[in-house]
Amino acid sequence: MDKFSWTFNKARDCNLDELSSSLNDTPSAERSITSTFQNLRSPYRSSVLQASVSKCPFSKSPQSTKYDLDFFVSRKNMPSLGATCLDKSVDSYEHEHDECHGQQKLSFRQSMMDLQNKLQDVQAERDNLVDVRLKESQDHGELINKLHTAVQDLETVNRMQDETVRDANCQIEQLRKKAQVFDGVLNEIRQSLMGYEENTGKKVYEHENICNIHVQNMGTAVGKVLRDLEGDIACLKARICPMEDQLNSLKSETNSKTEYLLKQQHEREQAKNQASMYTQQIAELESTVSHLRCDLREVKKIQDNRIDYCNVEENLKIEKDKNQQLRDRGTSNCINVENMKRELDSKNMEIHRLDCHLNTLKEECQHQLECQLAAEKKRNEAQEKITSLLSEHERFNEQHCKMVEELSRKKQQLEKAEACITQMKEKEKCSEAETCDKNKLQMELEEKIRQIHKMKVAEESICDQFEEAISRLQKIQLENESLKNELYEKTKMLSVLRQEMQTIADMTSQQSHASEELQAEKTQLLSEVATQKCKIQELKADLERKDVQIQKLQLCMSELEKEKVKLINDATDKMSELRDLLQNKDQLSNELNVVQTQMCCLKEEHNQLKRSLTNKTDEYEWNTSKIKTQLQTALCDLEQAREAMKVLEGADTHAMKVAMGMQKQITAKRGQIDALQSKIHFLEDSLENCDKEKCYLKEEKVRLTKELSCLVSERNKIAAELDVMKCQEKRLRERLIKVETTLEKTSLQFSDCQSVIQRQEQDFMRLKLQHALEIKPV
Structure with a gap:
């Protein structure tokens, strides 16, 4: 200024x-x-x-x-002419700058040439x-x-x-x-x-x-790392594919097994229903048998009382008849003495014959007693054998329980070994040693299964011995029936002998000596009758013993039925556990499918991220190089501008040109700087997102590896449990078959025993009726 x-x-x-x-x-x-x-x-x-x-x-x-x-x-x-030209030129510059930035230099040069020409005209x-x-x-x-x-x-x-x-x-x-x-x-x-x-x-x-x-080599290094990660992912895929195949095979096997198990369960339910029907029928039969036994006891008591009353009446009648006969004989003794002597001779002959017959009867009775003693000895031996068989059966049950406990221990050991196997599978170096251990454990399991089979064979032999004992009992019952028949015949003979003795007593009542002899014979016969009654009572005791044995057999049947019910309950529990395991397996398979889908999505995202990262790294490198070059050019332009500003202080002619160029360059640089800033922000955000996605992918990879290991271990556990369940199912099937056979046998034996009891009762009633009918006419 x-x-x-x-x-x-x-x-x-x-x-x-x-x-x-x-x-x-x-x-x-x-x-x-x-x-x-x-x-x-x-x-x-x-x-x-x-x-x-x-x-x-x-x-x-x-x-x-x-x-x-x-x-x-x-x-x-x-x-004003020059001023208007300048204004027009400046307006044209603005318009051209707005329309096309690329033609600024040419337009600027043309305008400067026009201005120089105009300045020359103005100087003129x-x-x-x-x-x-x-x-x-x-x-x-x-x-x-x-x-x-x-x-x-x-x-x-x-x-x-x-x-x-x-x-x-x-x-x-x-x-x-x-x-x-x-x-x-x-x-x-x-x-x-x-x-x-x-x-x-x-x-x-x-x-x-x-x-x-160097920064330029960072892309190759990151690419190599990403390739390594892709290789690891490919290895994991290669590992997952056989696992998926195994899972599919296991699914098919489990589906077939579930169908088979459902069929078996349906059959077991049918068997349960049949067993329940049989048990109801057996209970009804037992109730009817108990009522019939009570009725038989009451009838026996009534019949005994009637028999005693009839005996007393018969004795009174006999004494009255004897008194009348003695009176008649006293009157007719004189008349019939000679006749009686003759008859006595004949009667003596008959008595001698009867004595011989009585001796033979005594011998037969002794022989029968000896046979009965032998039969009782056989029964005692059979009972001892039955007790020994029962004790052996109890020992076998104890051994079976011990074997079951040992099997449970071995199962626990197997589970531990399987857990060790899963751990060793993750460590792929010690797989051969683990397979050897597994083979040893399988050999031990097979030995245990053989021992169990031997025990089952021993149990079957014991069952056969039990059946033989039952057959012996049936033979003894048949012998008892034969003895009853013989007793019936002997009772008939005794009745005949009584009638003959009565006739002899009537004939020889006059003679005291003969009567005394007849009384002695009568006492002997009464003693024999008492012995026969004792034998009958012994036979009744034997029948009661047989009833007790039948009750014991029924108790054994009930125990077997209880064991059958327990086995059925255990089978149902195992089936429920197997269903739970199958449900867990289905859930795990669904989770594995979800994980596989997630893995595929993550792989696709990983590949996309790799591509985007490579593209972004290339863009970043290109942008950084571009920014560096632009910064260098900007610095050079700034230095040139400063120099131009210094030069412009002394150069008047180039003032407008340099000012316009500087202004345009500054605006262009500002636009470039803003664009570069936006690109830098975008690259920073993309790098942050890439880092976050890398961390997330690493975490997902670790989590997926853990889940895969867990799934492998769970699959191995499920396979082991399925094997165990298969073995248990086979054992339960064998046990069910055996129990059904034993139940059928016992039901047949029980029906045979009931038929035998009914026959014996019918024979006993028939003998009583015949005895009563024979006593009444006498």
């Missing part, structure tokens, strides 16, 4: 008269200048004004000549405009004020440019900070690669160490 005021005062002193004459002549020039200043509002215009003002002649040293001042005034007081017209200059001196004061305002505007524009330069510096510092952040990210990637090398023992990049690896 000082320089400007000094030049202005000097010009005023030199050309005061010319200015006073020209002020009244040039109002149009004033309008053109004001119009030009009003139109110059854009940043390009402000930069042009700043450059023109900063390089105007009155901003130079105070040694400027009058000619220079006149030239400046003539330039400032150009006609300078002499003509000197007169006009004097006319325009009237508005010199207003122009000064306008120039002051223009200078202030230019100063503000300079300040704005300084601020833009500062903003550019701040942006450069921010870019440096971001470059530092990117360096930190690269260091983190290096550290992660170093950790990967330490964990896996593989070299990520063979040519260089990871600590000193």
Whole structure:
């Protein structure tokens, strides 16, 4: 401003008269200048004004000549024609800049050439405009004020440019900070690669160490790591595929087994229903048998009382008859003495014959007693055998329980061994030793199964012995029936003998000696009858013993039925457990399918992330190289701009060109800086997302490996449990078959025993009725 005021005062002193004459002549020039200043509002215009003002002649040293001042005034007081051309050129520049950024330099050069031509024309017209200059001196004061305002505007524009330069510096510092952040990210990637090398023992990049690896080689290293991870995932896939096949095979096997087990369960339920029907029938039969026994006991008591009453009445009648016969004989003794003597001789002969017959009967009775004793001995031996068989059966049951306990222990040992096998399968180095141990355990299991089979064979032999004992009992019952028949015949003979003795007593009542002998024989016969009664009572006791044995057999049957019910309950429990295991297996298979689908999704996402990471790394490298080149070019441009600003202070002709170029370059650089900042932010976000996705994929990989190990162990456990359940199912089937056979045999034996008891009771009732009928006529 000082320089400007000094030049202005000097010009005023030199050309005061010319200015006073020209002020009244040039109002149009004033309008053109004001119009030009009003139109110059854009940043390009402000930069042009700043450059023109900063390089105007009155901003130079105070040694400027009058000619220079006149030239400046003539330039400032150009006609409106040149000003309008300038405005049009500036507007054309703006329009072309808005339309196409690529044609700015060409348009700028063309405009500069036009301006130079116009300036030459204006210099040619300078002499003509000197007169006009004097006319325009009237508005010199207003122009000064306008120039002051223009200078202030230019100063503000300079300040704005300084601020833009500062903003550019701040942006450069921010870019440096971001470059530092990117360096930190690269260091983190290096550290992660170093950790990967330490964990896996593989070299990520063979040519260089990871600590000193270049940024350009980071992509290859990361690609190699990703390939290794893909290889690991492929290995896991290769491991998972046979596992899936095995699972599918296990599913098919389990489905077939479940169908088979359901069929067996249905058959078992039918067998249960049949067994329950049989048990109900047996209970009904037992109740009927118990009622019949009670009725038989009451009938026996009544019949015994009747028999005693009949015996007493018969004895009274016999005594009355004897008294009457004695009276009749007393009267007719005299008449019939001779006849009686003759008859006595004949009777003596008959008595002798009867004595012989009695001796034979006694011998037969002794023989029968001996046979009965032998039969009792056989029965005792059979009972002892039965007791021994029962004791052996109890011992066998104890041994069976011990074997079951040993089997449970072995099962626990097997479960432990299977757990060890699963652990050793995860460690793939000791698989052969584990297979040897497993084979040994299987051999031990087979030995135990053989022992169980031997025990079962022994149990079957004991059952056969029990059946033989039952057959012996049946034989003894048949012998008892034969003895009863013999007793019946002997009772008939006794009845005949009684009748004969009565006739003999009637015939020999007159003779006392004969009567005494007959009484002695009668006492003997009564003693024999008592012995026969004792034998009958012994036979009754034997029958009661047989009833007790039958009750024992029924108790054994009930115990067997209880064992059958227990076995059925155990089988149902095992079936429920097997169903639970199958449900768990289905759940695990569903979970495994879900995990497989998740693995496929994760693999696809992993591949996509790999691709995106490679693309982003390439873009990042390209963008970083581009940003570096752009930064270098920006720095060079800034240095050139500074140099140009310094040069522009001394170069007046190139002021407008450099200002326009600088303004365009600054705006272009700003746009590039904004685009680069947005790209840098996007790359930072993408790198953060990639890191997060890497961490998530690592966690998912670890989790999936754990789940796979758990699934493998659970599958092995399920396979072992299925094997155990198969063995148990086979054993239960064999036991059910045996129990059914034993139940059938026992039911047949029970029916035979009931039929035998009914026959014996019928025979006993028939004998009693015959005895009563024989006693009544006597």
